[in-house]
Amino acid sequence: MQVTVNINGESVSHDVEPRTLLVHYIRDHAGMTGTNIGCDSSSCGACTVHLDGEAVKSCTILAVQVDGQDVTTIEGLADGETLHPMQQAFHENHALQCGYCTPGMVMAAVSLLDECPDPTEEQVREGLEGNLCRCTGYHNIVQAVLEASGSTT
């Protein structure tokens, strides 16, 4: 089936099988490999992208389901060489170790602040419950999100 998705502001169109997962469409067909595959079972959140502005797990969505819709991946956050405030906050707070969870963690965090612009630490921890960090670096991740909430409001 021909599936057209607006990824990071650019229209991308490919002929794919209905069973193609959105994360595979993004990585293998659109060629954007910033979005990682972790557990592949909607637990770890590494594959988190925004679908029409909301964080979703792209391993549990078919590409055909999002035909005609807007997807933002980690590649779409920065403005040229200028990092998104959330990326900058992760950088400044050492909120990544191996970095594998980072794209999904950042996308989930941006979506969290869209819905809850001034969160408490507890709200950040609960809001990121769908993203796992195998390095267990949660402390600095939470600090980064709290700092970003201050700098973006």
Added chain:
Amino acid sequence: MIPVAFDYERADSVDHALTLLAEHGDEAKLLAGGHSLLPLMKYRLAAPSMVIDIGRVSDLSYVRQDGDHIAIGALTRHRDVEVSDLVIAEAGLLAAATAKVGDPQVRHRGTLGGSLAHGDPASDLPATVIALRGSLVISGPGGSREVQADDFFTGFLETDLADDEMLTEVRIPRRPDATWSFQKFNRRAQDWAIVGAAVVVDGGTCGVGLVNMDARPVRAAAVEAAVASGASAEDAAALAADGLEPTADLNASVDYRCHLARVLTRRGLEESGR
């Protein structure tokens, strides 16, 4: 993990979906948010040859007042139920339980109707709708019918839905004065409940639905009867596991699940002011 190959059709209305279902029979599955069906298909526990995508039937996404009920469209996403002022004010238990489903990403996609139609005894919402004495509106070739939640869940992942029917609306009695508590016991954030108790108290009566305590989502009828006849929370909750047959798994033995059901029911009743 990749699902077995299938054909795909997108329905643009309830009638269109019903026509497609009639055409493809038990070879077809309806796809709403996909957060129950797609994992099953990826694990290859389900392999429908036809997937009918109803995710864009937008007129089934609503929360509105309808007489003495709140009517919620089957395709309303968890997130929209969770933040609905009407649900929070008049069916607070449903808002609270919905906020415990999966994680924010899951709640952005998953739908109330999808979760109920999946009929998983380990999922939070079926037991909650049982506790609230909700009912479900089902459309089929012969028109629509309404079924009480108690009669909808018939077995493990089995419901009263026929192959040519679809769930269109969930109806919850409006109870602005009720108190409630949702007790979900799990080891890690975002896990399924090892056991859960959905409790709502309204005057001298209560509703108690239990998660993961039988092959299907169940009502703790003995607890409700005890509360109605004036028993204390502790005495009523002691009956929570009576007659139920939970399974054992890596997380819990049968005895442990029964213990949890009694403890969580007592906590739920107490937190509801009983």
